[in-house]
Amino acid sequence: MGLKKGPWSPEEDQILVSHIQQYGHGNWRALPKQAGLLRCGKSCRLRWTNYLRPDIKRGNFTREEEETIINLHEMLGNRWSAIAAKIPGRTDNEIKNVWHTHLKKKIKNYQSSQDSKRRTIISTPKCDTKSLENSNSEQNIVTSPQQCSSEMSSVTDPSMEKTSAKNEEMEYSSEYFPQIDESFWSDELSEEDANCPDANIEDKTQVQFTWPESVEKGSKVDDSMDFWYNLFIRAGDMPDLPEF
DNA sequence: AACAATGGCAACCGCCACAAT
DNA sequence: TATTGTGGCGGTTGCCATTGT
Numbered sequence: 001m002g003l004k005k006g007p008w009s010p011e012e013d014q015i016l017v018s019h020i021q022q023y024g025h026g027n028w029r030a031l032p033k034q035a036g037l038l039r040c041g042k043s044c045r046l047r048w049t050n051y052l053r054p055d056i057k058r059g060n061f062t063r064e065e066e067e068t069i070i071n072l073h074e075m076l077g078n079r080w081s082a083i084a085a086k087i088p089g090r091t092d093n094e095i096k097n098v099w100h101t102h103l104k105k106k107i108k109n110y111q112s113s114q115d116s117k118r119r120t121i122i123s124t125p126k127c128d129t130k131s132l133e134n135s136n137s138e139q140n141i142v143t144s145p146q147q148c149s150s151e152m153s154s155v156t157d158p159s160m161e162k163t164s165a166k167n168e169e170m171e172y173s174s175e176y177f178p179q180i181d182e183s184f185w186s187d188e189l190s191e192e193d194a195n196c197p198d199a200n201i202e203d204k205t206q207v208q209f210t211w212p213e214s215v216e217k218g219s220k221v222d223d224s225m226d227f228w229y230n231l232f233i234r235a236g237d238m239p240d241l242p243e244f
Numbered sequence: 245a246a247c248a249a250t251g252g253c254a255a256c257c258g259c260c261a262c263a264a265t
Numbered sequence: 266t267a268t269t270g271t272g273g274c275g276g277t278t279g280c281c282a283t284t285g286t
């Protein structure tokens with residue numbers, strides 16, 4: 001009753017900081033009353049942990065921090081507090097925000113450019129694209145590991161309904177997310193990506209089968225290679241794979 | 245210059261886990 | 266064992282600044 005909400009004023013910040021410096025924050029619920037703040041304890045705790053704590057690091061995230069977030073998110077998912085615990089001076093809220101506003105988009109763009117680079121399907125005579133088509137009646141092209149894996153899951157469980165949220169989850173799934181390289185950190189498409197020969201191709205069955213040069217044995221891309229390998233096995237033909 | 249659309253971020257909300265009673 | 270209080274977490278909202286038309 002009568003509690004203030006919304007943005008904190010500098011005066012409120014000052015009161016909270018000096019009270020915590022003097023008495024600590026043993027009991028958040030009791031704190032605002034003791035400090036003379038018209039805020040709920042929860043609001044005080046959030047303000048302190050996300051903004052006023054002396055060990056908070058302000059300013060833009062460094063490239064190393066962003067990379068750490070991406071790697072940890074790959075391992076931990078949306079466990080922001082666990083991720084924050086590994087990045088000194090950053091809060092879970094801040095990391096969550098930077099993920100949703102910057103990194104998610106970056107990853108999406110990067111994935112599409114990488115998918116475009118290693119897009120499948122085979123123009124060599126050894127590859128039987130017809131059988132690929134037959135194995136997938138709805139679409140005659142498999143454009144990405146993500147798309148493929150979702151389609152395969154629908155094969156194993158045709159009744160399964162996928163919501164858009166689920167699809168988005170698949171889209172951002174890192175199962176086939178390759179190691180990031182320099183191009184990831186650019187907001188612009190690289191010249192190479194922009195000129196990617198299959199970017200505008202209409203007949204995607206004619207797309208050349210290539211692995212990106214950056215792929216190295218032992219990288220996470222190996223998982224997707226296994227995937228493609230299995231797919232070709234299913235399709236009944238196997239293209240020549242490059243040596244590493 | 246005015247308005248609309250978009251993005252970034254701080255703050256709030258609802259839920260959950262856990263400890264104390 | 267059930268209830269209550271508290272802190273913590275992740276998802277969401279809403280404000281404000283910036284950008285586009």
